[in-house]
Amino acid sequence: ETGVTQTPRHLVMGMTNKKSLKCEQHLGHNAMYWYKQSAKKPLELMFVYSLEERVENNSVPSRFSPECPNSSHLFLHLHTLQPEDSALYLCASSQDSRSGEKLFFGSGTQLSVL
Amino acid sequence: TQLLEQSPQFLSIQEGENLTVYCNSSSVFSSLQWYRQEPGEGPVLLVTVVTGGEVKKLKRLTFQFGDARKDSSLHITAAQPGDTGLYLCAGAGNTGKLIFGQGTTLQVKP
Numbered sequence: 001e002t003g004v005t006q007t008p009r010h011l012v013m014g015m016t017n018k019k020s021l022k023c024e025q026h027l028g029h030n031a032m033y034w035y036k037q038s039a040k041k042p043l044e045l046m047f048v049y050s051l052e053e054r055v056e057n058n059s060v061p062s063r064f065s066p067e068c069p070n071s072s073h074l075f076l077h078l079h080t081l082q083p084e085d086s087a088l089y090l091c092a093s094s095q096d097s098r099s100g101e102k103l104f105f106g107s108g109t110q111l112s113v114l
Numbered sequence: 115t116q117l118l119e120q121s122p123q124f125l126s127i128q129e130g131e132n133l134t135v136y137c138n139s140s141s142v143f144s145s146l147q148w149y150r151q152e153p154g155e156g157p158v159l160l161v162t163v164v165t166g167g168e169v170k171k172l173k174r175l176t177f178q179f180g181d182a183r184k185d186s187s188l189h190i191t192a193a194q195p196g197d198t199g200l201y202l203c204a205g206a207g208n209t210g211k212l213i214f215g216q217g218t219t220l221q222v223k224p
Contacts (some may be wrong), residue, residue: 004156040123043157043202043214056211090156100145100206105156 003027005107006091011028014114021076021109023086023091029104031097032074034066037088037108050097081113116141116207120215130192130221135201135218138185145177146186147212151200157199193222 004025013019025032034046048056049068063085065077074091088108094101117192121136129180145164149157161170163179163186167221174197176189203215 006156031156037219040216042118042216043209044202092156099210099212100162101212102147102159103149103157103212104159107155 003104004091004093004106006089007012008109009107010110012112012114013078014087015081015083015103017081018077018079019092020078021089021091021100021111023074023076023106025072025074025091025093025104027093027104029093030071031101032068032071033092033094033103034074034076035090035092035105037090043090047076048097062076078111081114084112086113116143116204116205116209116213118203118213120201120203120218122218123216124219124221126221126223128192131222133190133193133220135186135188135190135220136185137203137205137215139205140184140185141151141205141207143207143213144183145206147204147206148177148185148186148188149202151202151217154207157200157202161207169189190220193220194210195224198222 007022031050034043038081046060047066061079067075090108091106092103094103118139135164140210147162148160166181166183168179174191178187178213201218207213
């Protein structure tokens with residue numbers, strides 16, 4: 001069983017759809033993250049949760065809505081997305097949310113918005 | 115704003131060749147990490163360097179943190195096709211966030 005599992009691996013959605021990305025970590029970590037990865041750009045941190053509380057929200061548009069029901073699960077709810085939101089969305093976890101912590105990433109969800 | 119610039123952005127070499135990837139900034143980082151991301155997968159941590167001037171080796175990979183902790187390099191000796199992937203550096207910034215470079219795509223041809 002891998003440490004951080006993301007589903008689905010691929011998602012194609014129209015701009016009016018509502019979908020959710022799921023992330024589950026089996027490492028007993030206290031912090032979970034959502035990152036956006038676009039071609040030729042640095043990873044963009046979207047949200048950070050520490051012990052189920054959101055501690056970081058990097059000016060992400062409201063069409064992205066995170067949810068962390070417990071320390072093992074993280075969701076990213078998507079609605080009325082734009083084509084420029086097409087990217088690889090990576091979930092990660094770490095022991096805690098201190099700077100420089102080792103991140104464990106999932107395999108990502110490749111999102112295409114039509 | 116702290117930034118990390120990686121160079122080159124893309125590198126295509128033959129098996130057996132040596133290469134170096136650079137990660138540079140004008141800012142000081144308390145530590146720096148290197149990740150490798152294979153196609154269809156998430157990044158995997160290779161190493162963390164903490165002390166200025168530190169050198170760490172991982173088989174054929176040698177990582178160095180600059181004396182001033184503003185830059186780092188990754189040197190691969192006798193590259194193998196299995197080394198193919200996206201190499202990312204990430205620095206622990208003064209805002210508490212991990213700052214990522216834009217990555218270096220390495221292709222090693224058999």
